Amino acid sequence: MYQYDEIDQRIVDERVAQFRDQTRRFLAGQISEDDFRPLRLQNGLYIQRHAPMLRVAIPYGVLASRQLRKLAHIARAYDRGTGHFSTRQNIQFNWPQLEQVPDILAELATVQMHAIQTSGNCVRNTTTDHFAGVAADELIDPRVYCELIRQWSTFHPEFAFLPRKFKIAVNGALEDRAATWVHDIGLHAVRADDGEIGFRVIVGGGLGRTPMIGTVVREFLPWRHLLTYLEAILRVYNRYGRRDNKHKARIKILVKAMTPERFQREVEAEWAQLQDGPNTVVEEELARIEARMLRPRYENLPDGAPAELQRALQEERAFRRWHERNVHAHQVPGYASVVLSLKATGRAPGDATAEQMDAVADLADRYGFGEIRVSHEQNLILPDIRQADLPELHAQLKALGFATPNIGLLTNIISCPGGDFCSLANARSIPVAQAIQQRFDDLDRLYDIGELDLNISGCMNACGHHHVGNIGILGVDKHGSEFYQITIGGSQAPARLGRVIGPSLGHEEVPDAIEALIGVYLEARLHAEERFVDVVERLGLEPFRERVYAQPEAEVLYA
C-alpha cells in the first residue's frame, strides 16, 4: 500500500481544515443549504433518511490493519458500531452527526485516509481488482497506476464540476474483477509483445437507469500517456456532456449520442494537443510510487499444499468447502488469498461491526502482512496467508462469523443499503437479501446450485449492480409500495446485462420466484458444470418466465 509523503499528508490535512470551515459556516447560516450540498457531497457526506451518511474512500480497496482499526474506532465512537462496505471499495457510516464529521475526517487523516470525492459530480474513488498484486492470473499489478490516477484526480481544477459523477476502474488480470466494462472509464492494464505496459481504454459503460457496456476507444495506450489521455476524455465530457437533465448526464449518454466513432475522434483530436505535455508520466514517478508501496516480504516456501493443509482438506468437509469457495490462488508459492464472507445469513450484506473490524485487523497482523482488501462484492480479503496457516485461520474466521463458504454462490449477495438507510431508494434491499439467504441456507443445496451471482439494488441508480447479476433484483416503487423487478442472464465477466423476466413482484414473492428460477435451471442443466447463467444463455428467458409467473401462490401484480 502507498505511504503518503509530507505533501500527500498536507493536502489531506488541509482538506479537513477546509471542510471544518465549511461545516462551521453552514451551521452558522453563512452557507445556504443549496450551496453546502455540492460542497459536502464532494466530501462524501449525504443527508440521509435517519442521519447524514459519510462515505470514506478505500483507494483501490487496500487497507492497512491500523486503518481498519481506525474505521472500527469511528464506527464505535461516531456511529452505532457498524460500517457498511459498499460496491465501490468505500465504507459508509450511516449514523454520524454532521457537527462531528470534521472530527471524523481528522481521525481518518491520521491514518492517511479521507472522504475526498467519494460523491459529487467529480472523479470518484478509483477501483480495481481486489486481488491486485497477488492473483495468480495477473498480467500487471494495477495499483501503482491506480495511485497515479488517485493523485491526478484529487482536486483536479478543471474536472471538479463535471456534468455527473465519474468512475474509473482498472484491471490487470485475465479475469476482469473490476467490472471495467460498466464504468465511465475502464482500463485494462496489458503488456504489449515488446514488453511495454499500456492500457486498453474503455469508455461509456455504466449501470444506473440506462445500463450500457462500454466501448473500446483505444486498444493500446502506452503508460506514459495515461494521464494526458484521461484529460482528453474528461475534457470532451466536461464540455459536451449534458447538463440539462441529470438522468442523461453520464458519459455513456454522450458517447451514444455522438456515436462511439465521433466521440473517439473528438478525444483523439483533443489528445493530439495534450500528448507529450507536462502531464506525460515519467518512469521516475512510477518508481517513486512503487518505492512507497509497502510490499510484503514473502518467505521462501515450497510449492504445493503443505501437510497441515492436506490433512484438513482430507478430514474436514467444512474446511474443504471453505477452501474451495473462499480461498484464492496466489502468485507466490506457499501462499493463498482468503475471502472473508460478509454475507452470513441474517446479516446485512457488506456490514461489519467494530469488533469484527478489530478482529480482522488482528488476523491480518498475525497471519498476513497487516494488509486487508475490500472487494466490490462487499467482502474483505486477507491477501497473503501461508497455506499452512489456512486451517488455523479458518477456525478463527468461523468464530468471527466470517467463514461462510459461499463466495461465488447464490447467497454471496451484493446489495446496496436500500430503503432502510438510503433516501434515494425506492425499496428496501437488505430484508430481501436476508429472505433469500434464509431460503437458500442449506449448504448442500447451495453447492449443488453452483456458481451464481445474485445482486440487489434498491433503486435504478444500481449501486447493487443488479444488471450484471446472473439474477438481478431491482426495487421499484409502485403507488407507494415496494416491488421488485427481476432480471436474469447478466454477468460481470464477460460483461452482459440481464433481461427483465416480467412484471415486478411483491416483497414476500421474491424468494419463491428465485426458487422457481433455480428449479428450471436444475432441471435443464446438462451437467454440473453448466452454470445458471449458461442455461439462461442457452434456453432464453421463456422457461424461466413461465415458471415464475405460473406459481399459484405468486400473486402477480401488473404495473
Place this chain on the structure above:
Amino acid sequence: MPDVIRNRRIETDSFLRVESLDGVAPDADVLVPLALLATQRDVLQARSGKLGLWLETADEPVEVAQYLPLLDLVVVHFASFADGRGHSIARLLRERHGFRGEIRAVGDVFKETLFYLSRCGFDAFVLRPGESVEEALKGFDVFSEAYQASVERPSPLFRRRQAAVSKGLPA
C-alpha cells in the same frame, strides 16, 4: 460592474457592459457579447478604449480564438458554480490559444470556487452579491499544494517532486 478581485486585491473596474456602441464614448472600456464582436470587429478595433468579451459557459473557445489579439479581457459568466465548462474554457484560452489578458469569473463566484478557478487560468473575480471579500480571499490559500499541472503551475507535482529529488531536496 461591481468591484473586481485582482491579484488578491479589490480593484475598481472600468469596463462597461454594452450590447451596442450607440452613445458610448470611444475611449470607454467596453465589455461586449460575441455577436457584437463578430459584426463590428473593425469598429471595435479602431476605438481607443479597452475591449472585453462576455462569454457564457456554453460558448466555444475556438470561435473566440481569432479575436483574442484584440481583447484585454474575457469574462466567463457562471450561472451556477457547479458548471465546470467555464473551467475548461479558461484553460483552453490560456494553454491552447495563448491568451495573456485578463480572464474574469463572474456570476456564482464565492470563496469555495476561487482555488479551482485560479488554477484554471482565471485571474480576476467578481463575487456574487452578499459575499464577504475578506472571507473569500482566504479561498485562494486553502491548499498549499496541488497534484496536477495547471495554468498557475504548468508542472505537475510528480515532476516537481522529481526535480526536488535530483537536487537533493527532500521530496
